[in-house]
Amino acid sequence: MLNAKIPAGPLNTKWENYKGHCKLVNPANKRNLEIIVIGTGLAGASAAASLGELGYKVKAFCFQDSPRRAHSIAAQGGINAAKNYQNDGDSVYRLFYDTVKGGDYRAREANVHRLAEVSGNIIDQCVAQGVPFAREYGGLLSNRSFGGTQVQRTFYAAGQTGQQLLLGAYSALERQVALGNVTMYSRHEMLDIVKIDGKARGIIARDLISGKLERHFGHAVLICSGGYGNVFYLSTNAMGSNVTAAWKATQNGAFFANPCFTQIHPTCIPVSGDHQSKLTLMSESLRNDGRIWVPKKKDDNRKASDIPEDERDYYLERRYPAFGNLVPRDVASRAAKERCDAGYGVGTSKQAVYLDFAAAIERYGTIEASKRQMHGVSKEEIIKLGKEVVAEKYGNLFDMYAKITGENPYETPMRIYPAVHYTMGGLWVDYELQTTVPGLYSLGEANFSDHGANRLGASALMQGLADGYFVIPYTIGNYLADEIRTKAIPTDHPAFAEAESKVRDRIAKLMSIKGTKSVDYFHKKLGKIMWDKCGMARNEQGLKEAIEEIKALRADFYKDVRIPGDANEFNPELEKAGRVADFLELGELMCIDALNRRESCGGHFREESQTEEGEAKRDDENFSYVAAWEYKGPSDYVLHKEELVFEEVKPTQRSYK
Amino acid sequence: MEHYNMNLTLKVWRQKNKNDQGRFETLQAKNISSEMSFLEMFDVVNEELINEGKEPIAFDHDCREGICGMCSMHINGRAHGPWEGTTTCQLHMRAFKDGDTIVVEPWRAGAFPVLKDLTVDRSAFDRIIEAGGYVSVNTGNAQDANNIPVEKHKADLAFAAAACIGCGACVAACKNSSAMLFVSAKVSQLALLPQGHPERRTRALNMVAQMDKEGFGSCTNTGACEAECPKEISLTNIARLNREFINAGFTSEK
Numbered sequence: 043m044l045n046a047k048i049p050a051g052p053l054n055t056k057w058e059n060y061k062g063h064c065k066l067v068n069p070a071n072k073r074n075l076e077i078i079v080i081g082t083g084l085a086g087a088s089a090a091a092s093l094g095e096l097g098y099k100v101k102a103f104c105f106q107d108s109p110r111r112a113h114s115i116a117a118q119g120g121i122n123a124a125k126n127y128q129n130d131g132d133s134v135y136r137l138f139y140d141t142v143k144g145g146d147y148r149a150r151e152a153n154v155h156r157l158a159e160v161s162g163n164i165i166d167q168c169v170a171q172g173v174p175f176a177r178e179y180g181g182l183l184s185n186r187s188f189g190g191t192q193v194q195r196t197f198y199a200a201g202q203t204g205q206q207l208l209l210g211a212y213s214a215l216e217r218q219v220a221l222g223n224v225t226m227y228s229r230h231e232m233l234d235i236v237k238i239d240g241k242a243r244g245i246i247a248r249d250l251i252s253g254k255l256e257r258h259f260g261h262a263v264l265i266c267s268g269g270y271g272n273v274f275y276l277s278t279n280a281m282g283s284n285v286t287a288a289w290k291a292t293q294n295g296a297f298f299a300n301p302c303f304t305q306i307h308p309t310c311i312p313v314s315g316d317h318q319s320k321l322t323l324m325s326e327s328l329r330n331d332g333r334i335w336v337p338k339k340k341d342d343n344r345k346a347s348d349i350p351e352d353e354r355d356y357y358l359e360r361r362y363p364a365f366g367n368l369v370p371r372d373v374a375s376r377a378a379k380e381r382c383d384a385g386y387g388v389g390t391s392k393q394a395v396y397l398d399f400a401a402a403i404e405r406y407g408t409i410e411a412s413k414r415q416m417h418g419v420s421k422e423e424i425i426k427l428g429k430e431v432v433a434e435k436y437g438n439l440f441d442m443y444a445k446i447t448g449e450n451p452y453e454t455p456m457r458i459y460p461a462v463h464y465t466m467g468g469l470w471v472d473y474e475l476q477t478t479v480p481g482l483y484s485l486g487e488a489n490f491s492d493h494g495a496n497r498l499g500a501s502a503l504m505q506g507l508a509d510g511y512f513v514i515p516y517t518i519g520n521y522l523a524d525e526i527r528t529k530a531i532p533t534d535h536p537a538f539a540e541a542e543s544k545v546r547d548r549i550a551k552l553m554s555i556k557g558t559k560s561v562d563y564f565h566k567k568l569g570k571i572m573w574d575k576c577g578m579a580r581n582e583q584g585l586k587e588a589i590e591e592i593k594a595l596r597a598d599f600y601k602d603v604r605i606p607g608d609a610n611e612f613n614p615e616l617e618k619a620g621r622v623a624d625f626l627e628l629g630e631l632m633c634i635d636a637l638n639r640r641e642s643c644g645g646h647f648r649e650e651s652q653t654e655e656g657e658a659k660r661d662d663e664n665f666s667y668v669a670a671w672e673y674k675g676p677s678d679y680v681l682h683k684e685e686l687v688f689e690e691v692k693p694t695q696r697s698y699k
Numbered sequence: 700m701e702h703y704n705m706n707l708t709l710k711v712w713r714q715k716n717k718n719d720q721g722r723f724e725t726l727q728a729k730n731i732s733s734e735m736s737f738l739e740m741f742d743v744v745n746e747e748l749i750n751e752g753k754e755p756i757a758f759d760h761d762c763r764e765g766i767c768g769m770c771s772m773h774i775n776g777r778a779h780g781p782w783e784g785t786t787t788c789q790l791h792m793r794a795f796k797d798g799d800t801i802v803v804e805p806w807r808a809g810a811f812p813v814l815k816d817l818t819v820d821r822s823a824f825d826r827i828i829e830a831g832g833y834v835s836v837n838t839g840n841a842q843d844a845n846n847i848p849v850e851k852h853k854a855d856l857a858f859a860a861a862a863c864i865g866c867g868a869c870v871a872a873c874k875n876s877s878a879m880l881f882v883s884a885k886v887s888q889l890a891l892l893p894q895g896h897p898e899r900r901t902r903a904l905n906m907v908a909q910m911d912k913e914g915f916g917s918c919t920n921t922g923a924c925e926a927e928c929p930k931e932i933s934l935t936n937i938a939r940l941n942r943e944f945i946n947a948g949f950t951s952e953k
Contacts, residue, residue, distance in 0.1 A: 092838040107759060108825050110865055111767040127845060163841070170841035172834045172894045174858035181848025199858055205766055206861060213833035220829040228822065251814055280761040314734045319742055320763045442765060445782070445789045446736075511838045560749045562742070606754050611716065612815045614757055615749070 044297075044670055044684040047472040048152040053690050054134075057156040060473075061516055065523035072097035075522050076530060078245055078260035080232045080287045082109030084204070084503060085486025086266030087211035088510025094218030096515055098522075101258055102215065103227045103247055105282055105617070110212040113268055113280040114506060117204025118325035118439065120188065120196035121168075121503040123161040128185050132193040134158045139691055141501060144190040144370050145466070145494020146644035146660060147693035148300070150668070150686065152473060153491045160512040161504055165197055167511055171210040175199050187330050188499035190370035190698075196500045201325050201439040207503055211510070230256070231617065232287045233548075235263060235294045235482065236541045242294075242482035243531055244538060246545045250617060253610040255542055257533035261525050262481045262518060265291050266510070269465035269487040271304065273625045273632065274577070275569025277462035278310060278323040284621040285628050288469050288488050296477035297670035297682060299470035299490035301628065302636035305497055305645050306578050307463035308334075308374035311446055311456075312394045321461040322446055324397070325439055326499040329367045331402035331432070332456070334358050334374070336386040336395050346388070346396055346455045357381055365698040372496040372645045372658070373698060375460035379578050380656065382459070389457045398455035403428035460578060464502060466493040466645065467635075470670040470684070474517035475509060478670075481521065485509035490668070495644025549609050552619050557602030561618045564599045568592065568622070568629055576633050581649040585637040589630055593677065596626040627676055634671075634679060641665045653695070662693055703733045705797035709744065711756055712804045714813050721813065723802075733793040737780065738763060738770065740792055758817040765789040765929065768864030771871070772817055773804040778868035778927040786866065786929040806871035810878070810914040821867050823913040824881060830909035831902035832885040834894050847893050857891040860884045862930045869924035869932075875916030880924040882906050883940035884932050890943050900947035907944055 049056040067075065075098050079090040082104040090102040104112060124137040137158040142149055165183070169175065175197050176184040185194040199206040218224040229250040236244040236257070244259040270285035271277040292298045309324045335354045342349065357377055359366045369377075378395050381387065388394050404421075407428025411419050429452050433440065443451045469477050469484035471491055476483050486506035493501065575588035599622070607613045642651040642658035643665070651659045668684040707728040714721030728744050735743070738760050745755035761769040770787040774780035780790045795801065803817065811819040849857075861884070869880035886903050889895030895902070918937060925934040 088838075095837045106761060106767070106769060107821055108865065110825075111761055111769050113762060113767070115768075115864075116762045116764055116766050125844070163839075165844045166841035167836075167838060169844040169847075170834065170836045170894055172857075172889050172892050174854055174861050174888065174892065175844075176858075177849055177851050177854040179851050181850055181854075182845050199861075202766065202862065205864070206858075209861065213828060214836075214838075216825060216828045217833040217835065219825075226825070228825070278764075280767060281763060282761045315732055317732060317735045317739045317743060319736070319739050322764050441784070442789065445765075445785060445791060448791070448793060515838065558750075560746055562746065604749060604752075606749055606752070612757060612818070615755060 044470070044682050045472070046150060046684055047474060048150070049473065053151060053155050056152050057159055064516055064520040067519050067523050067526065069097050071526040073099065075099065075525065076101065076260045077518070078258060078263045079103065079266060080245070080264065081112065081266035081268060081488070082212070082215065083112035083114035083266065083268055083486060084208055084211055084506030085488070085510045086112070086264070087208065087215045088507050089264055089266060089485055089514050090224050091211060091214035091218050092511050092515045093518070094221070094223035097223070100218070100224040101227065101260065102224055103230045103232055105231045105250060106228065108228055109215055109226060110209060112208060113283050114208045114503070115205045116280065117503055118201040118323060119327035120186065120198035120203045120500040121164065121207060122188065122195050122498070122500045123165045123197060123504065124158055124195060125162050125165060127183060128194045130193045132195050136193065137161060137195065140191050141492065141498060142494065142691045143696060144498040145496055146658065146696055147494065147662070147666070147688065147691070148303070148643050148686065149492055149494030151688060151690055156513065157492050157505060157508050160508045163512055164504060164507045168207055168210050171214060173199070173206045173210040175206070186327055187368060189326055189329065189368045189374070190365070190498040196327070198327065201327065201436055204503060207507065211507070232290065233545045233620070234290050234541045236537050237294055237479065238531060238535065238537045241480045244533065246541050251612050253608070253613065255545055257538045257542060259531050259533055261522060261528060262483060264514065265469060265482070265484040265488050266486050267488050269468065270625070270628060271462045271465050273568065273629050274462040274572045275565050276313065276318060276321050276573070278307065278321050281320060284624070286621050286624045288484070289624040289628060291469055291477060291479070291482060291484070292673045294479060296479045296482055297470040297672050298467070298631065299668050299670045300467035300635065301632045301671065302576065302639060302646050303466035303495050303644065304462060305371060305464035305466060306375045306460045307371055308378055308460050309397060309458045310461035310463070311443065312389065312391060312459040322442065323461070323463060324443060324456060324458055326371065328397060328436060328439065331435070332367065332397040332399050333401055334367055334395055334397055336381045336388060340385040346398070355386070362698045369698045370496055370498060375578060376647060378460055394457040394459045396455035397458045399432060399451065400455070403432055406431035464497055466490065466495060466497055470668065474520060475514055476517070476521065483514065483518065485514060495646055548620070549616070552603070552616065552623070553605055553609050555600065555603050555605070557604045559602050559604060561603060561605065561615055561622050564595060564603060565618070565622045565625070567595055568625060571595070572629055572632070576636050579647050579649050580636050582637065585633045588633045589637070592626065592630045592633065596676070599623065599626060630677060631671060631679060635669055638669060638681065639665055660693070666693070703797070705731050705733070705792070705795065705799070707731055707795065708800040710800065710802045711817070713756070713816055716815055717812055731792055733791070735792045736763065736788055737772070737774070737790040737792065738788050756817065757815040760788055763788040766864060768866040771806050771819065771866055771868070773806060773871055775802050778806070778871040779929050784929055784931045786864070806867050808870045808876035808915070810876060811867060811870065823915070824865050824867065824878070826913060827878065827882060827906055827909045828885065831898065831905040834889060835898060849892060853891045857888045860887040860891070860932065860936050863932050864930055866929065868927050868929060870915065872923040872927035873916065874921065874923065875919060877918045877924070878910050878915040879918040879937050879940065880928060880932055880934070882910050883936035886943055887936040887939045890939065899943060900951060903940065903943040903947045
């Protein structure tokens, strides 16, 4: 049984107690302690900046050309915090409760409570950095609602909240670079962990421009490399998002937890053809104002505007009156799939539903007219005013939709369909964010910790920044306090040489295949298997098939992949090949995990386990645990369990009716 | 929206590495759907090149939704191509028609050396931010977020400036290869917010000094940067930067 090292005492005092009793490192010693940070998204950048401020010697790595490009930049809707600025009944406890319930009771209570506790500090910190959150006329911060909650606790910057938060963390990071506390390695990819006496002591990285392999020592290594949604090929992730850093950690003994917990986001722009390289999210914040519907009639080919009000089925409002369009993502996605599978889908592919803003435009227009003391105005005038308000709230999203689809969403409803967006699973970490390898930590989406089987909207930004700004600066000291006698280990140590030659061999092996098919060919095939058999709905037979198909595909990849160019130069195809090779192992593990979890929970829907109304049916008696997988070799995994104990929140059948 | 397919001729800049002289290569892109993004068209061309045993074209890209700022193609003489307020990745092929010839180059600027084909080195932008594009506030120092009200209009202007994605199109579009729009966006964002005030003078001076050091040119108010900026960052930010810079120079106490 895994020990999560959760501090004793009542839930709401655990973190206070921990902070009061954890070991500290004095400033003179911090200067001699080196920390490696992999990834510069919200988790990595905030951690690197905060640890640099404390005086540690930090090295940060990212594969992009600048740390500012990490995929956190693309987060749209907002960030949650229990500030209760709206006086609508929010509190730390409510945020904690909503998150545990939203995660379908598969998250660790102590971690989630800590997350809720520090959520307010994040907003304070970001505002102090100059993050331009949306404000009201009185000059104070504005909030909106997100799925799975009944309060307004989401802070935002139009549809670019992730961008603004990341640029805040990036600026803090660059300030530490200027001060010499952080050394930044852009266009570098971590390709292995170096372990000495069982502890993480460094990495092997490839300079992506020169192709040279480099050895870097660290007293501790932090994996902040994001999620693995790109295993599906088509997802809302950036093209470069990958699992490689986390997977190398797994191959070096870090357990991988709940790999099958994938978030399929309900509101994305539908696939338009075989050429599609990625999918684009339309922020959940749109569900504040957009109403989701399909025609009441099957195979209705009329234009949306020609379908009268009483022939429309607002199915979320119908099925879930308490939360309506703001049900959590897993629920909304399954409901969309259900309607489309039943033949009510819209658009040419029939794999889409409408997200309609007509009602919101009229409502906002009326409010605006009233605010401006305009009486007896025409409907056209009201709609014009309403469109202006909607543009201010969601303008960039509407523009993006128009560019991608060629349609004007102010005039016709958006067509949307679920797409892979986020992965709740990741490296198993204890309360201190340490993996099962001493000195190896994981933060943000790369770890598994806080979202259970389904993440609520606007909680990813919160978790990434909580881990980086407010958790790791404390918990890493508790480890490094015992490392102050460890001098920097020279990188000619045999463990570094061995790790480097392993990486060199792996690259040589890939380059030597000289097959006939591109990396993308294999990636697309893998994605299709995953989406069909380990996507929105899963069953035993499909998962068993998928495991065999992935094994065969992996064998074919190592026989027939073609990587042009040279290993000693800038070679994007080689980078992709390494990442897809890791996805080909991870994909199999995801199916193994999904097969093992014979219950439905959150985003993991096993068709064999559903209520009469088609909702996910948990099996708390047998599956109230975190599944942490130990890597023994390709296709060879050992399951370890962390029992989930609920002291505060009593697991019940989740209901949003 | 009417869908159609097209055949195109591409003239693409190929350059092996920093030291190579580089040249244009002519390629055919066949059966391209009007629904594809510009980069998906490049994916198709690259797939073909790989299948023919040739080297694919190297280009920077990541999020493909217009926000990370990584994509950077100079298309038919315009940074990010023909659509206004659009990054290369959000440009779609319905902007072109059957039989078109499309010329694609990397950003051209001394401060952005070409690494390979269409990929350039923009690390100069990071170093400009290092020179002062931040508020010096350590984690944990902050007061409650609502303690300082910020006039909505100013907050909105700060946000509009902060929307810069650091892609470098402004530099590529400028005949002087000036980075003034990029620098002014960051200086403006922080000058407009009370949180940025304590450091506003040193920030303007240091960031401009670093910009000069990196080899970017001077601003002659042509406005090409604003015209090509995918995030439509306003030229008024440059005016604000000039005010900040002059004010800092006159009132410096050092």
